[in-house]
Amino acid sequence: MPHWEKITLVGVGLLGGSLGLAVRERRLASRVAGYVRRSASIAECEQAGVVDKADTDLWRAVEHADLVVLCTPIAQMAEITTKMLPALKPGCIVTDVGSVKASVVSDLEPLVASAKAHFIGSHPMAGAEKMGVAFARADLFEGAICAITPTSQSSPKMVAKLDELWKSVGGRPLRLSPELHDDLVGRSSHLPHVVAAELANYVLSPVHPKEQGMLCANGFRDTTRIASGSPEMWRDIALSNRKNLARVLGVFIEDLQEFQLALENQDVKAIEEFFNQAKERRDAWCAQAVATTSPE
Numbered sequence: 001m002p003h004w005e006k007i008t009l010v011g012v013g014l015l016g017g018s019l020g021l022a023v024r025e026r027r028l029a030s031r032v033a034g035y036v037r038r039s040a041s042i043a044e045c046e047q048a049g050v051v052d053k054a055d056t057d058l059w060r061a062v063e064h065a066d067l068v069v070l071c072t073p074i075a076q077m078a079e080i081t082t083k084m085l086p087a088l089k090p091g092c093i094v095t096d097v098g099s100v101k102a103s104v105v106s107d108l109e110p111l112v113a114s115a116k117a118h119f120i121g122s123h124p125m126a127g128a129e130k131m132g133v134a135f136a137r138a139d140l141f142e143g144a145i146c147a148i149t150p151t152s153q154s155s156p157k158m159v160a161k162l163d164e165l166w167k168s169v170g171g172r173p174l175r176l177s178p179e180l181h182d183d184l185v186g187r188s189s190h191l192p193h194v195v196a197a198e199l200a201n202y203v204l205s206p207v208h209p210k211e212q213g214m215l216c217a218n219g220f221r222d223t224t225r226i227a228s229g230s231p232e233m234w235r236d237i238a239l240s241n242r243k244n245l246a247r248v249l250g251v252f253i254e255d256l257q258e259f260q261l262a263l264e265n266q267d268v269k270a271i272e273e274f275f276n277q278a279k280e281r282r283d284a285w286c287a288q289a290v291a292t293t294s295p296e
Contacts, residue, residue: 003168004029008065010080012036012045012054015097015127016071017136020050022169025138035061041133048133062087067165069122070096070108075236078107090116093158097124099185100240101149101178109153118158121149121178123185124171131230142170147185149178186244191252193234194245196227 007023009016012034020032034051035058036042045054055061062068062084070077077096088094094112098104101121112119126144128135146166150159163173176184203220204213238245262270 003164004066006031006033006065007067007069008033008035008062009051009069009071010035010058010061010084011071012041012050012133013071014131014133014135015124015140016069017045017048017050017133018126018138018140019069019071019097019169020045021048021136021138022141024049024052026168028165028168029067033061033065045133048136050133050136058084059087064089066092068092068094070094070098073233073236074098074100074104074240077104078111081108081111085111085115088112088115088117092117093162094119095122095162097122099123099189099237101147101176101181103240105149105151105178109151113153118155120154120159120162121147121181122162122166123147123149123181124166125189126171130228131233139170141166144171146171146173147181148173148175149181150175151178182241182244186241187248190237190241190245191248193226193229194238194249195252196224197234200224200227 004023007020007029009020009032012020016034020034023029023032031053032051034045034054036045036054036056039056042054042056045051058080066089068084068088070080072080077098081094094108094117096104096108098121101123105119105121108121109119124141124144124146126140148159148162148166159175163175166173199220203216203224259271259274261267262274
């Protein structure tokens with residue numbers, strides 16, 4: 001038996017499309033609907049098999065849904081949620097896949113509650129630099145940590161149902177407060193994107209000799225891969241988590257300045273320790289990640 005009668009994906013790109021594929025392949029819902037902005041996207045979504053039916057009418061897409069998943073840019077979520085409130089089924093769960101949680105939960109939880117429904121934030125730590133439904137994959141969430149950010153207002157029963165959703169598509173739910181989530185991803189996700197973007201901006205600047213790009217090999221390609229992500233999406237993420245991101249950027253810059261000083265002073269011991277510590281910490285993290293994702 002399906003876990004849900006109807007799931008609606010509001011926004012059907014990489015994450016929404018991948019969730020739709022995963023739900024449909026596993027038969028977790030009787031129907032999967034999708035809301036899209038452009039008529040041309042309807043056939044694209046249905047042909048890709050990510051939804052049973054796509055619609056440009058938000059009301060039709062959302063009505064009767066047991067679960068609504070917001071897969072839109074963070075800056076659009078409050079406006080879209082306000083528009084869909086009259087169509088929400090009382091008692092349904094609304095969640096999202098956004099990379100920032102505190103502001104989203106603060107804005108959307110009371111809005112959704114006014115429609116007698118439940119908003120609980122989610123953030124699957126999965127994705128790619130390629131955007132759009134054409135890159136959707138049913139296995140995108142396999143082994144991925146899926147942060148769930150309930151509050152004191154959240155129904156334990158509904159939080160458990162959301163846990164089960166992410167488990168059902170291969171994810172590993174992790175419950176965090178919205179504030180702790182944003183602090184942690186500010187370091188582990190948002191900072192690396194800024195660093196990758198600055199590497200691409202600086203190294204590939206046209207002020208350098210034309211041969212510069214020719215000497216950028218696999219290390220540079222791997223380190224800057226995520227700089228190819230959506231600029232609009234990352235603008236919204238950076239602004240939404242600006243306090244945490246600005247703070248960790250300050251610490252990161254101070255650490256780089258310490259390394260710069262060690263270089264200028266030819267401090268062999270400090271330079272070697274810098275690289276040794278990084279290797280040890282990353283190797284330990286990789287080993288732990290393999291251990292926690294391996295089947296028992």
